[in-house]
Amino acid sequence: MKRIYIKEEYCMGCRLCEIHCLVAHSKSKKIIKAYKEEFPRALPRLIVEQKGPFSFALQCRHCEDAPCIKACLTGAMHREKKTGIVSCNQDKCIGCWMCIMVCPFGVILRDIKEKKVATKCDLCPDEDIPVCVAKCPNEALVYEEK
Amino acid sequence: MKLSFLYPEFQVIRDESKCIQCEVCVRQCAFGVHTYDKDEKKVTSDNLKCVGCHRCATLCPTQALIISRYPQDFRENYNWRKDVIRDIFKQSESGGVLLTSMGCDKEYPIYWDKLLLDASQVTNPSIDPLREPMELRTYLGNKPEKLEFSVKNNSQATVNYKLLTKLSPQLELETPIMFSAMSYGSISYNVCLALAQAAKILGIYYNTGEGGLHKDLYKFGKNTIVQVASGRFGVHSDYLNVAAAIEIKIGQGAKPGIGGHLPGEKVSKEISETRMIPEGTDAISPAPHHDIYSIEDLSQLIFALKEATCYTKPIIVKIAAVHNSASIASGMVRAGADIIALDGVRGGTGAAPTRIRDNVGIPIELALASVDERLRKEGIRHRASIVIAGGIRNSADVVKAIALGADAVYIATSALIACGCHLCQKCYTGKCNWGIATQDPYLMKRINPDIATERLVNLIHAWSLEIKEMLGGMGINAIESLRGNRLRLRGIGLTDTELKLLGVKPAGESL
Amino acid sequence: MKRNNKGKLVPNFTEKYVIIGNSVAAISAIESIRERDKISLLTVVSKEPYFAYSRPLISYYLEGKVKPEKMYYRDKQFYQENNVELILGQEVVKILPEEKNIILSNKKKINYTKLLIACGGKPIVPQIKGVDKENVFTFTTWDEIKHLENVIKKKKEVVVIGAGMIGLKAAESLTNAGLKVTIIELADRVLSTVLDKKSASILHQHLKENKVELITENTVEEITGKGMMVDGVILKNGKRVKTDIVVIAIGIIPNLDLVKSAGIKTNKGILVNEFMQTNIENIYAAGDVTETWDFLYKQNRPIPIWPLAYEQGKIAGTNMAGEKISYHGGLSLNSIEVFNLPLITAGITTVEKDTYEILVKFQPERKMYKKIIIENGKIIGSILINNIERAGIITGLIKDQLDVSNFKNEILEDTFGYIYVPKEYRSKEIMPLEV
Numbered sequence A: 001m002k003r004i005y006i007k008e009e010y011c012m013g014c015r016l017c018e019i020h021c022l023v024a025h026s027k028s029k030k031i032i033k034a035y036k037e038e039f040p041r042a043l044p045r046l047i048v049e050q051k052g053p054f055s056f057a058l059q060c061r062h063c064e065d066a067p068c069i070k071a072c073l074t075g076a077m078h079r080e081k082k083t084g085i086v087s088c089n090q091d092k093c094i095g096c097w098m099c100i101m102v103c104p105f106g107v108i109l110r111d112i113k114e115k116k117v118a119t120k121c122d123l124c125p126d127e128d129i130p131v132c133v134a135k136c137p138n139e140a141l142v143y144e145e146k
Numbered sequence B: 001m002k003l004s005f006l007y008p009e010f011q012v013i014r015d016e017s018k019c020i021q022c023e024v025c026v027r028q029c030a031f032g033v034h035t036y037d038k039d040e041k042k043v044t045s046d047n048l049k050c051v052g053c054h055r056c057a058t059l060c061p062t063q064a065l066i067i068s069r070y071p072q073d074f075r076e077n078y079n080w081r082k083d084v085i086r087d088i089f090k091q092s093e094s095g096g097v098l099l100t101s102m103g104c105d106k107e108y109p110i111y112w113d114k115l116l117l118d119a120s121q122v123t124n125p126s127i128d129p130l131r132e133p134m135e136l137r138t139y140l141g142n143k144p145e146k147l148e149f150s151v152k153n154n155s156q157a158t159v160n161y162k163l164l165t166k167l168s169p170q171l172e173l174e175t176p177i178m179f180s181a182m183s184y185g186s187i188s189y190n191v192c193l194a195l196a197q198a199a200k201i202l203g204i205y206y207n208t209g210e211g212g213l214h215k216d217l218y219k220f221g222k223n224t225i226v227q228v229a230s231g232r233f234g235v236h237s238d239y240l241n242v243a244a245a246i247e248i249k250i251g252q253g254a255k256p257g258i259g260g261h262l263p264g265e266k267v268s269k270e271i272s273e274t275r276m277i278p279e280g281t282d283a284i285s286p287a288p289h290h291d292i293y294s295i296e297d298l299s300q301l302i303f304a305l306k307e308a309t310c311y312t313k314p315i316i317v318k319i320a321a322v323h324n325s326a327s328i329a330s331g332m333v334r335a336g337a338d339i340i341a342l343d344g345v346r347g348g349t350g351a352a353p354t355r356i357r358d359n360v361g362i363p364i365e366l367a368l369a370s371v372d373e374r375l376r377k378e379g380i381r382h383r384a385s386i387v388i389a390g391g392i393r394n395s396a397d398v399v400k401a402i403a404l405g406a407d408a409v410y411i412a413t414s415a416l417i418a419c420g421c422h423l424c425q426k427c428y429t430g431k432c433n434w435g436i437a438t439q440d441p442y443l444m445k446r447i448n449p450d451i452a453t454e455r456l457v458n459l460i461h462a463w464s465l466e467i468k469e470m471l472g473g474m475g476i477n478a479i480e481s482l483r484g485n486r487l488r489l490r491g492i493g494l495t496d497t498e499l500k501l502l503g504v505k506p507a508g509e510s511l
Numbered sequence C: 001m002k003r004n005n006k007g008k009l010v011p012n013f014t015e016k017y018v019i020i021g022n023s024v025a026a027i028s029a030i031e032s033i034r035e036r037d038k039i040s041l042l043t044v045v046s047k048e049p050y051f052a053y054s055r056p057l058i059s060y061y062l063e064g065k066v067k068p069e070k071m072y073y074r075d076k077q078f079y080q081e082n083n084v085e086l087i088l089g090q091e092v093v094k095i096l097p098e099e100k101n102i103i104l105s106n107k108k109k110i111n112y113t114k115l116l117i118a119c120g121g122k123p124i125v126p127q128i129k130g131v132d133k134e135n136v137f138t139f140t141t142w143d144e145i146k147h148l149e150n151v152i153k154k155k156k157e158v159v160v161i162g163a164g165m166i167g168l169k170a171a172e173s174l175t176n177a178g179l180k181v182t183i184i185e186l187a188d189r190v191l192s193t194v195l196d197k198k199s200a201s202i203l204h205q206h207l208k209e210n211k212v213e214l215i216t217e218n219t220v221e222e223i224t225g226k227g228m229m230v231d232g233v234i235l236k237n238g239k240r241v242k243t244d245i246v247v248i249a250i251g252i253i254p255n256l257d258l259v260k261s262a263g264i265k266t267n268k269g270i271l272v273n274e275f276m277q278t279n280i281e282n283i284y285a286a287g288d289v290t291e292t293w294d295f296l297y298k299q300n301r302p303i304p305i306w307p308l309a310y311e312q313g314k315i316a317g318t319n320m321a322g323e324k325i326s327y328h329g330g331l332s333l334n335s336i337e338v339f340n341l342p343l344i345t346a347g348i349t350t351v352e353k354d355t356y357e358i359l360v361k362f363q364p365e366r367k368m369y370k371k372i373i374i375e376n377g378k379i380i381g382s383i384l385i386n387n388i389e390r391a392g393i394i395t396g397l398i399k400d401q402l403d404v405s406n407f408k409n410e411i412l413e414d415t416f417g418y419i420y421v422p423k424e425y426r427s428k429e430i431m432p433l434e435v
Helices: A016-024 A031-036 A067-071 A098-102 A131-135 B024-028 B055-059 B082-094 B189-202 B215-223 B237-242 B269-275 B295-308 B325-335 B354-359 B364-377 B395-404 B413-419 B449-473 B496-502 C024-036 C055-062 C142-152 C165-176 C197-209 C306-320 C391-400 C405-411
Strands: A002-006 A047-051 A054-058 A077-079 A086-088 A109-111 A117-119 A141-145 B010-014 B034-037 B042-045 B065-069 B115-117 B138-140 B149-153 B159-163 B171-173 B177-181 B224-228 B245-249 B315-320 B339-343 B385-389 B408-411 B489-491 C016-020 C041-045 C085-087 C092-096 C101-104 C109-111 C114-117 C121-123 C136-138 C157-161 C180-184 C213-215 C220-224 C232-235 C240-242 C245-248 C252-254 C283-285 C290-294 C299-301 C333-338 C341-347 C357-363 C368-375 C378-385
Touching: A002 A054, A016 A031, A016 A131, A067 A077, A067 A098, A067 C306, A086 A117, A098 C306, A098 C333, A098 C341, A098 C391, A131 A141, B010 B042, B024 B034, B024 B042, B024 B055, B055 B065, B115 B395, B138 B385, B177 B189, B177 B224, B177 B449, B189 B215, B189 B413, B189 B449, B215 B224, B215 B237, B224 B237, B237 B295, B245 B295, B295 B315, B295 B325, B315 B325, B325 B339, B325 B364, B339 B364, B364 B385, B364 B395, B364 B496, B395 B408, B395 B449, B395 B489, B408 B413, B413 B449, B489 B496, C016 C024, C024 C041, C024 C114, C024 C306, C055 C142, C055 C165, C114 C306, C136 C142, C142 C245, C157 C165, C165 C180, C165 C245, C165 C333, C197 C213, C197 C333, C197 C341, C197 C368, C197 C378, C283 C306, C290 C306, C341 C391, C357 C405, C368 C405, C378 C391
Parallel strands: B177 B408, B224 B245, B245 B315, B315 B339, B339 B385, B385 B408, C016 C041, C016 C114, C041 C085, C114 C283, C136 C245, C157 C180, C157 C245, C180 C213
Antiparallel strands: A002 A141, A047 A054, A077 A086, A109 A117, B010 B065, B034 B042, B115 B489, B138 B171, B149 B159, C092 C101, C101 C109, C121 C252, C220 C232, C232 C240, C290 C299, C333 C341, C341 C378, C357 C368, C368 C378
């Protein structure tokens, strides 16, 4: 299954990945509308970690043996059979944050603006390649099968 | 001094309807032009700090930024131009030498733009480069006077030829373009790596400049020309032996008569290891080589290097194009140089005093023509190849250079522009926003060597295709046939003297 | 078990798997078994009359946040798709290990080749006067909550005994359903097993702001009322609290009623080895009913936590289907939100000795608390209130027992992230970050 991998030495911390992830998950999918006209603003699903000159964009690893699926109280966190993507069914999620408690990468986020649900990278199922990978100006993210 | 007379050179025009306050520009500008105002919840820009590098405008996800000249107008004055006044303001504040980077930007004539190429019609039909083979391969080095063969008739009535003449070492180029000297220190490691990788893929060479050779780049040795400059930075026997050729740098087109200059801010731990100097110290090369005070001394150094490498590598001698270039070149060839490199006034640099860069040296077109002419007249043209440098901007410049007599060209500014340089001329600050002319760990990451390599390969590949097109148009299928063939050039808008110096006929005059 | 043509041990597909219990450990075991053995018979016996549902959701159900259709842990076709014979509403009254049979309350006998006991825990009910009156509830089953749901329609006041996880969730849902709630707690603070005084003080303030009354260092001695009705409670210090309903939420203990007579070794819970096997061959146990290895306390103890039950069910099921894998032990983990204030704890969170290094960041005005307890350079416990983002990274550091001496101070900052975990230790087993 193809996953997003980082090339830490090329990340320059510009956060364009964060912007495009937000736009891809917004209602209008248009950058100016998503930022200026949508309230609440959509949530980007990746976290840009930064420490001095080092940085990288971290998102859900879609682990083979995902701890979040084991910890989920409602069965909302599950693995899609066809694609292998770990996905949160936001209709079932009740925002108990057990997944946040066990994810060793800390990539699950709380979306508390409307309902209270857990949200995370979904590998952009509607696109050919995830938007963060496509838009990184320095090719610091790759989408590959390992 | 409380009042500065300096006003902004550029202004940042932000389209507020498009700006989404994403702060990418804030993060990306090393000069600190943009800041996010928490109270106003807006990104604001300080025009005074803008150097016009376009980093912010290029990365802005909504193209909300335009960088334009700051329209501070003086009363029109042909003599006291804006830039002249500005330089005086600067020097009255600092009391120092004005520094700048990249090549001379003043309005001297560009002879490439005043030369026109021929094309074949009717009598000598043109060749289609997509359908017929075109030879761009070039060999640089000492060529023999004549070739002697032994001819042996053997029993089966066939003839065996054997070459008796011993050939000097040659550099083999797939296309007559090489990457010119850019020292590790003036540019970042990732760019050096990209140049090395591109040279290997393209089958050409890149030049280490006077910064020494980083140990991780030794594996590209077969495509490397190492430089021995007046500071002798990083020169040791492994350095000399791993390379394909050695270049003695006497002078450089951007700053003839003075040595290289790397400001202390750019001497990091890695640089200090490669150059073999203490960290944080300015790396200033002396103006002359302190062991070269005559042509005989140069000959001694050339042969010392040949001995050190067992005569297996061609030795290049690089000089700046100055008034006496032809005589110096003649002396260099007789001193034993295998290749002459000429660097014209438009040549780029990481740091140079502004006055030297803009006022010292001559255009490479004139220098090339006079050196080629002199060496042919003296009958020694075959003893050394000529490589020229100094503001080669496109494939047409390359073709014209070869027609004027060059064997190959060196490009540097073009290569850096391919990697992202926007010629803001602030390399000497060490804050290159494109990650090219910097040693700052935050900024160096901005060059991904794989992307840069791809860009360089694309550029040279594109130029090679265009050269083939132009050659084909002239009915030539091998670059060797164009070399020194000034009859295929015509001058336009040139004076009689210039035409005579370049050795070309004016446009309109037939063969 | 038999060997296939490649010499690998495979189930011989004539097993009869029987599982007692129908919650997370059982479901996980069903999935693990069916991954390896789609043919053998698999029977599940459940005391409750429902498909597997998420027990923690009962408080959400009570306040109307979750509709009945959304209570289920797996979708309606799960049992059919996994070829499971599901027996609902039947209690197992006896296990006969020599015969390899279990007897249900309707006297039916079911034969097994492999048995999994995943019947969970039962609530602790103190033997106080009046505990058998009507409108005295524990907070455990959906049916019980459905009954409570009806009762609260006509009542105004509730006393909740116990301020642990269940007690707080009960208090929250009852408050949101419109009742006046009073919590009686024996210790001097809420969540006394996982919180210290400072962190608990944030919760006390928060409960107060949400109109919940909290009485600490006290306990209920008697439930009063005419006949079978409740009209109040009497506390240890003699104070009387008026109430219509009492909810007992002191805690749960492993439900060992069934196994005592079968000769299965127990301590506080059923004792199992690393393959989730009990002392009797072919009988396994998983989930809240067991006592398993806690690698921080370095002892076996019951840890009734959902993710551990899932993991244990998976290990038990895998071993039952013939593939040997081990359980490496667990740790205490809790995630709870009380009136929209999130709280996450992991590992050992309250210590007495001075040999531990304790780092705390306390910002009561932001209702934020961050505490990590370090022993020999490794984190053994953490408490996070309100600022729970990235909590899982700390859980990972505890699980992998990484030395955090070089960056321990950064852990408390808001900017802490995965980038602080040294490159050589980044979770390569779970999923690598780089190509």
